[in-house]
Amino acid sequence: MSPGVIRAYILKEFRELFRSRLILIVYILPTMIIILFGYGIRMEVTDARTLIIDNDNSTISRDLSARFEHSRYFDTRVTSGMGEQEALKRIKQAKVDILIIIPDSFEKRLLHGEKTEIGVFIDGAFPVRATTMQNYVKGVIYDAARSLTDKKPTNLITVNSRNLFNQSMRDEDAIVPGLIGLILLVAPAILSALLIVKEKEEGTIFNFYSSPIKKSEFIVAKLVPPLILHTVNIFILFLWATWLFEVPFRGSFLLYWAASQIYIAISLGVGLLVSIITRTQIVAIVLTIIITIIPGFLYSGMLMPISSMSGESKIEAHIYPVMYFNHIIYDTFLIGQGLDSPKNRLYLTILFFYAIFLILLGSRLMKKELS
Amino acid sequence: MIGTFFALVAKELIGFFRSWGLVAIVLYSFTLDIYITGAGIEMQAKNIAVGYVDETGGGMSGKILSRLHMPEFQKPVMFTSREALSRSIYNREIMVGLIFESDFEKKLKRYGRTSIEMLLDSIAATQSFQALQYLQNILLDYADIGIPVELKIHKLFNPNATTSQFMAMAEMLSVITLLGVILTAVVFVREKENGTWDIMLLMPIDPKLIILAKSFSQVLVIMGGVVIATGIVLFGVFDVPLNGSIAAFFLLSFFYAFTSAGIGLFVAAVSKSMLQVAQLSILIMMPLIFLSGAWTPIHAMHPLLQKLSLISPLRYYIEGSESIFFRGTDFADLWSYFGGVIVLGSVLYFYGFRKIGRLF
Numbered sequence: 246m247s248p249g250v251i252r253a254y255i256l257k258e259f260r261e262l263f264r265s266r267l268i269l270i271v272y273i274l275p276t277m278i279i280i281l282f283g284y285g286i287r288m289e290v291t292d293a294r295t296l297i298i299d300n301d302n303s304t305i306s307r308d309l310s311a312r313f314e315h316s317r318y319f320d321t322r323v324t325s326g327m328g329e330q331e332a333l334k335r336i337k338q339a340k341v342d343i344l345i346i347i348p349d350s351f352e353k354r355l356l357h358g359e360k361t362e363i364g365v366f367i368d369g370a371f372p373v374r375a376t377t378m379q380n381y382v383k384g385v386i387y388d389a390a391r392s393l394t395d396k397k398p399t400n401l402i403t404v405n406s407r408n409l410f411n412q413s414m415r416d417e418d419a420i421v422p423g424l425i426g427l428i429l430l431v432a433p434a435i436l437s438a439l440l441i442v443k444e445k446e447e448g449t450i451f452n453f454y455s456s457p458i459k460k461s462e463f464i465v466a467k468l469v470p471p472l473i474l475h476t477v478n479i480f481i482l483f484l485w486a487t488w489l490f491e492v493p494f495r496g497s498f499l500l501y502w503a504a505s506q507i508y509i510a511i512s513l514g515v516g517l518l519v520s521i522i523t524r525t526q527i528v529a530i531v532l533t534i535i536i537t538i539i540p541g542f543l544y545s546g547m548l549m550p551i552s553s554m555s556g557e558s559k560i561e562a563h564i565y566p567v568m569y570f571n572h573i574i575y576d577t578f579l580i581g582q583g584l585d586s587p588k589n590r591l592y593l594t595i596l597f598f599y600a601i602f603l604i605l606l607g608s609r610l611m612k613k614e615l616s
Numbered sequence: 617m618i619g620t621f622f623a624l625v626a627k628e629l630i631g632f633f634r635s636w637g638l639v640a641i642v643l644y645s646f647t648l649d650i651y652i653t654g655a656g657i658e659m660q661a662k663n664i665a666v667g668y669v670d671e672t673g674g675g676m677s678g679k680i681l682s683r684l685h686m687p688e689f690q691k692p693v694m695f696t697s698r699e700a701l702s703r704s705i706y707n708r709e710i711m712v713g714l715i716f717e718s719d720f721e722k723k724l725k726r727y728g729r730t731s732i733e734m735l736l737d738s739i740a741a742t743q744s745f746q747a748l749q750y751l752q753n754i755l756l757d758y759a760d761i762g763i764p765v766e767l768k769i770h771k772l773f774n775p776n777a778t779t780s781q782f783m784a785m786a787e788m789l790s791v792i793t794l795l796g797v798i799l800t801a802v803v804f805v806r807e808k809e810n811g812t813w814d815i816m817l818l819m820p821i822d823p824k825l826i827i828l829a830k831s832f833s834q835v836l837v838i839m840g841g842v843v844i845a846t847g848i849v850l851f852g853v854f855d856v857p858l859n860g861s862i863a864a865f866f867l868l869s870f871f872y873a874f875t876s877a878g879i880g881l882f883v884a885a886v887s888k889s890m891l892q893v894a895q896l897s898i899l900i901m902m903p904l905i906f907l908s909g910a911w912t913p914i915h916a917m918h919p920l921l922q923k924l925s926l927i928s929p930l931r932y933y934i935e936g937s938e939s940i941f942f943r944g945t946d947f948a949d950l951w952s953y954f955g956g957v958i959v960l961g962s963v964l965y966f967y968g969f970r971k972i973g974r975l976f
Contacts, residue, residue: 270895277902284918285906288659288742337943339935365769370942371913372779373659373742379769380749387756401729402680402755406736406748409705414741443891527802528637530894535641535649543656550711550740552665555690558656572708575739580706588707 246462254458254466258440262470271436271471275428275478279485283421289414290377292320295343298332299325303352309389310347318381319343333366342368343378410579417490422578423547425482426508426571431537432478433509435530436471437516442529445520453613460613468513468604475512479505486578495581500589504573507596511566512537514603521610544568546575566599620821624829625836628803632837638799645791646841650849654784661746666692667701667710676724677716680732683754688747702735711737712747781856785941788845789934790905792838792869793876797901799834800880801893804972809889823973831877831965838873842866850941859944865937868954872933875961879904881968904928909935929964932956 262268295313299306302325313321335341346364354361365382369375411418444450453463479502486492494501516533523529542548543558544567551559551568562568569592576582576589584590633639666689670677681692693710695701704710713735723730734751738744807813817823846865850856883896907921908930914922925931936953939945 265891267891267895270899274898277899281902281906284921285912287912287917337939337945338949339939339943339945362768367769368943370782370938372782374913376660376746377742380746380753382769383753384749402724402758403729403731404734404748404751404755405731406734408736408738408744411738411741411744414738414745416741419739419741439891439894446890523637525635525637526890527798527894528641530898531641531798535644539649539652539656546708546740548657548659548740548743550665550708550737550743552709552711553661553663553690553743555663575708579739580708582706586707 246459246465250458251462251466251469254462255469258466258470262474267436267439268474271432271474272478272481275432275482276485278428278431279421279424279482280489282424282427283417283485283490286420287416288373288377288419289416290374290381291317293318293342293374293378293381294340295319295321295345296327296332296335296341297321297323297345297347298327298329299323299347300349301347301351305352305355306347309386312385312389313345316381316385329364336366336368339368339370342374343382345382410575418492418579420547421486421490421492422574423545423571425486425505426545426567426574427538427541428482429475429478429505429508429570430512430515430541430567431534433471433475433512434516434519434533434537436475437468437513438519438523438529438533439516439526440467440471441517441520442523442526446525454615460611461608463613464517464604464608464611468517471513471516472509475509476506479509492578494578496577497583498577500573500583500593501577504570504577504593504596507593507600508566508570510600511570511596511603514600514607517604517607518610521607540565540567545571547571566596569593569595569599617825621825621829624826625833628830628833629836631803632799632833638802642795642799642837642841643844645795646788646845647849649791650784650787650845651853653787654780654849654854657779657783659742659779661743661750662687664689664712664743664747664750665710666690666712666714667695667704668692668714668716669695669698669701670716671718672716672720676721680754680758681714684751688750705735705737708737708739711744712751781850781854782938782942784850784854785856785937786934788842788850789908789930789937791845792842792873793904793930794897794901795841796834796838796873796876797880797883797897798893799837800831800877801883801887801897802890803830803834804881804884805887805890805893808884817973824969827881827969827973831874831881834880835870835873835877838876839866839870842869842873856941858941860940860950861947862940864947864950865940868933868936868940868950868957871954871957871961872929875929875933875957875964878961878963878965878968881972882964883968885968885971904930907931908933927960929957929960932960 262271297310297313299310310321310323313319314323329346332341332344332346336344344366348361348363351361363386365379367375367378367382408414444453483501487494515537519529519533519536523532540561544551544562544565546568551562551572554562572592573589576586582589663686666684668677668681684692692714695704698715701710701713701715705713715733715735717733720730720732734748736744736748804813807816816826819826851858879900883893883900887893887896907925907928909925914925914931917925932953932955936950936957939950939953
């Protein structure tokens with residue numbers, strides 16, 4: 246390899262990046278993704294639109310309604326006398342999420358110790374929210390019930406829960422570190438694939454085929470600019486996470502940096518492989534997005550912890566690099582064990598060899614001739 | 617006139633089927649991609665890894681542990697010490713750690729109440745919260761609260777709360793948006809790159825007709841994909857319920873396909889190369905998809921984003937489709953969704969149409 250040739254080629258790549266304004270997307274895209282997803286994904290349910298039909302209008306039923314009104318989880322409206330069908334229609338029109346019907350003579354029956362029931366209807370179109378809302382409603386009503394009676398409950402087992410790593414169960418803490426993993430997988434891959442496929446589509450790849458430049462020099466020259474440019478993103482994304490989203494950072498920054506740098510190399514390897522099998526830029530971009538975004542979400546632990554997986558999905562999670570990186574990322578942000586944990590050391594090593602493997606594979610498969 | 621129109625549409629369709637890369641991507645996106653998302657993304661807490669330390673020597677703790685089973689929980693794993701349990705949680709192999717202290721059962725017998733110590737990995741906040749709720753519900757079964765109130769909870773439209781059906785539908789709508797924009801933009805920019813676009817505009821055919829025919833051909837491709845995806849993936853694989861009318865859904869999709877074609881026209885008008893198409897589409901698509909409520913209901917968003925979501929046509933499309941498939945809303949009540957898609961669609965389409973039709 247001749248350093249002079251590589252330097253000249255890299256210089257040419259940078260000049261083209263600036264000229265085609267591709268440089269903008271290198272920095273706009275990651276920031277856009279982290280801000281949109283970071284603010285956009287809210288799993289926690291607040292202000293569920295609740296309609297209470299109070300057919301009893303007694304002290305107890307009013308007390309129950311008040312409990313809903315004072316909770317930030319519900320955005321409550323209380324009426325009486327609305328028919329069940331009419332109310333259900335509101336849910337169908339997506340104007341109401343929860344419908345609670347308190348029957349008449351609710352208080353009377355309760356005081357007499359007779360059985361009575363509260364009807365709850367929940368819009369189940371968005372399943373996770375439905376389950377969460379169901380649990381909220383249960384919680385409020387059981388709480389109210391417990392405070393009503395002076396009879397001491399027997400056989401009561403409570404849970405003394407200590408929330409580790411994400412004490413107040415913030416969505417930001419859960420999602421933002423995973424987003425960094427997603428971005429560092431998708432963005433460098435797109436850029437490196439584009440830099441190579443662009444030459445194929447425009448025909449300038451023949452310069453490479455016919456000139457004495459070596460394959461290794463070509464690959465180094467194509468991969469170094471994205472590596473340098475996206476290294477800056479490691480720091481930008483870190484700032485967004487800790488400053489804008491206020492995610493705590495408990496681990497070692499050096500580990501975060503090192504792991505991210507290796508992960509970018511893996512992403513470049515993916516881009517290199519994509520550029521070998523595609524011929525047009527549009528196909529290269531869509532293909533890169535398809536093969537990176539879905540695993541990037543599935544195996545990130547953002548939505549579902551790896552420990553909850555079973556069967557094939559557990560095996561797939563171990564095949565993709567996503568799980569290894571995200572384990573380290575969540576550790577540096579929220580857990581803070583760092584390199585003391587053997588698992589982190591193992592995963593970092595796996596990532597390292599993963600990167601080498603992908604790039605070597607790409608270099609072997611690439612042909613310096615017309616195929 | 618009609619003849620020319622269909623000749624142009626046919627030309628574009630042939631061109632589409634010849635580029636096998638695009639055909640493969642369209643087929644993949646409308647089938648496997650939707651399948652993978654639907655089958656893979658599970659947001660409900662399921663199959664939770666539980667570990668426990670039992671200092672009581674069995675009895676009540678054993679009874680409680682035997683209640684933790686599939687599908688919510690994996691078989692609880694025993695640890696001999698708290699340190700071992702906590703190490704496993706720190707390595708994220710166990711999500712819920714339960715500690716039964718030595719006086720756990722004694723307290724229950726003597727005072728009628730006792731507590732379990734729980735260590736919870738709460739990184740995946742929603743799932744952790746649900747895990748806690750599951751456990752509390754199980755424990756509540758043992759308690760005798762002594763109140764005769766029965767809660768009758770009905771989850772409407774999707775009683776088992778299966779995420780896969782919803783995710784599959786949302787993913788299909790995102791795919792429609794993505795491909796609608798990209799395919800349309802590609803047809804025009806390819807001609808631009810080849811230099812044939814100016815020639816097309818100079819031909820003795822009305823340029824409006826050319827633009828209409830070109831974008832219509834891509835709308836047809838999208839609609840073909842929609843039929844495949846709903847028929848095979850949504851109904852065939854995931855058994856998505858259909859409580860409303862399928863005709864309404866296809867009609868809405870048709871309008872929506874035109875809307876995304878309109879965005880595609882705009883993208884094509886302002887970009888000179890495929891590279892710019894790709895960049896611009898991503899920059900436009902991402903906000904559209906994430907402001908649409910596919911991931912988060914609109915009213916749970918930041919107030920500013922809520923306002924912005926009003927201009928995302930995907931928002932109306934998703935809410936409308938959700939209503940058709942799951943809620944079974946009457947056709948007459950769907951007007952707001954149709955209205956939103958059609959109004960935004962006409963504006964976008966008209967704007968793109970004007971922009972691409974200009975020579976030089």
